[in-house]
Amino acid sequence: MNTLLAPRPIPSFSPIEVGRLAACTALAGAPAGLGALIGAPSLPWGLSGAGAVLLGLGAIRLTRGRWLSAPFLMLLLCTAGMAVGLTIDRQWVGPDVLANLCFTAPRSFAASVLRHGEVLRATNVAMLLGGMATIAVVEWRARGSLATRCRKAVCGRAGFNLVCNSTMLSGMLLGGWLGPSIGLRLELGWGASAMVAVMVVGMVWGMAASMALYRGLFAILDRRRVL
Numbered sequence: 671m672n673t674l675l676a677p678r679p680i681p682s683f684s685p686i687e688v689g690r691l692a693a694c695t696a697l698a699g700a701p702a703g704l705g706a707l708i709g710a711p712s713l714p715w716g717l718s719g720a721g722a723v724l725l726g727l728g729a730i731r732l733t734r735g736r737w738l739s740a741p742f743l744m745l746l747l748c749t750a751g752m753a754v755g756l757t758i759d760r761q762w763v764g765p766d767v768l769a770n771l772c773f774t775a776p777r778s779f780a781a782s783v784l785r786h787g788e789v790l791r792a793t794n795v796a797m798l799l800g801g802m803a804t805i806a807v808v809e810w811r812a813r814g815s816l817a818t819r820c821r822k823a824v825c826g827r828a829g830f831n832l833v834c835n836s837t838m839l840s841g842m843l844l845g846g847w848l849g850p851s852i853g854l855r856l857e858l859g860w861g862a863s864a865m866v867a868v869m870v871v872g873m874v875w876g877m878a879a880s881m882a883l884y885r886g887l888f889a890i891l892d893r894r895r896v897l
Contacts, residue, residue, distance in 0.1 A: 693742055693746055694724070694727060696746065696749070697723055697727060697742075697745060697746065697749060697870075697874070698720040698723050698724050698727075699716075699720065700719075700723065700749050700752075700753075700870045701715060701716050701718075701719025701720060701723065701863075701866065701867035701870045701871065702715075702716025702717075702719065702720065702863075702867075703753075704752065704753060704756060704866045704867075704870065705862070705863030705866050705867060706863075707753060707756055707757065707760075708756055708760050708765055708768065708862055708863070708866060709760070709765060709862075710765045710769075710861055710862040710863045711863055712858075712859075712861060712863035712864060712867075714858045714859075715853075715858060715861075715863050715864045715867040716863070716867065718856075718858065718867065719867035719868075719870060719871055722871040722874075722875075723870060723871055723874050726871065726874035726875045726877070726878050727742070727874065729875070729878040729881075729882075730742070730874075730877060730878045730881050733878070733881040733882050733884075733885050740804060740808050741834070741877050741880075741881055743804050743807060743808070744800075744801050744804040744831070744834060744877070745873070745874060745877055747800035747801065747803050747804055747807075748797045748800040748801050748835075748838065748873060749800075749870065749873075750800055751793075751796035751797040751798070751799055751800030751801075752793055752796065752797050752800075752869070752870070752873075754792075754796045755790065755792040755793030755794065755795065755796035755797060756790075756792075756793050756866070758792035758793075758796075759789075759790050759791065759792045759793050763789060763790065765861065765862035766862070767789065768789075768790075768862040768865050768866070769860060769861045769862045769864070769865055771785070771786070771789055771790075771846065771865060783839070783843065786842075786843065786846075794839075797835075797838075797873075798835060801831055801834065801835045801838075802831060802835075804831060805831055830884070833880060834876075834877060834880045837876040837877065837879050837880040837883075838872075838873040838876035838877055838880075839873075839876070840872075840876055841871075841872035841873055841874070841875050841876025841877075841879065842868075842869045842872040842873050842876065843872070844872055844876075845868035845869060845871055845872030845875075846865065846868055846869065846872070848868070849864060849865065849867075849868035850864075
């Protein structure tokens with residue numbers, strides 16, 4: 671029998687591989703999905719956002735060393751929180767207000783944080799809760815019970831979690847500042863869907879930046895221990 675004509679076995683995928691694919695697909699589709707959620711879908715910004723998100727996930731993969739680790743889980747939960755928060759905020763924040771948030775935001779960083787928190791209250795709170803929920807999930811996976819973990823370890827994870835939340839928020843604000851000019855240069859236009867897309871992209875790249883800082887800090891500490 672000719673081996674070229676023999677039926678080939680259907681490739682099987684483990685649950686972990688399926689989870690990896692589902693997680694990356696969900697995060698890459700978040701810019702387009704959230705844009706549709708607020709009633710302002712945009713295919714160019716959805717595709718551009720998906721590409722930028724995948725690049726950011728690749729950067730996290732390089733610094734973290736494995737897929738579906740705590741940073742990826744945190745991004746998934748924060749994105750889910752963003753979806754829930756936007757669903758609530760859109761009741762009184764229209765697409766026009768969201769699109770003009772970057773243009774009406776103050777110049778100083780602290781004032782911009784307050785402005786975003788004032789306009790998108792539910793979104794920011796839900797994202798923060800999603801990020802903090804990562805601690806419970808990671809600790810449960812590690813030992814099966816939060817009660818068995820030492821308080822110092824949990825507090826350490828909580829502190830690092832807050833740092834990641836801060837860098838993601840900073841990335842979102844930076845994306846909001848740079849987004850309009852980038853959209854005009856690339857002739858993509860600007861609207862509510864664009865604002866949501868740059869928020870997701872900024873969140874992902876903010877996480878990538880925190881992972882790079884995390885790796886760099888531990889590399890310095892390891893060198894000092896050796897010396």
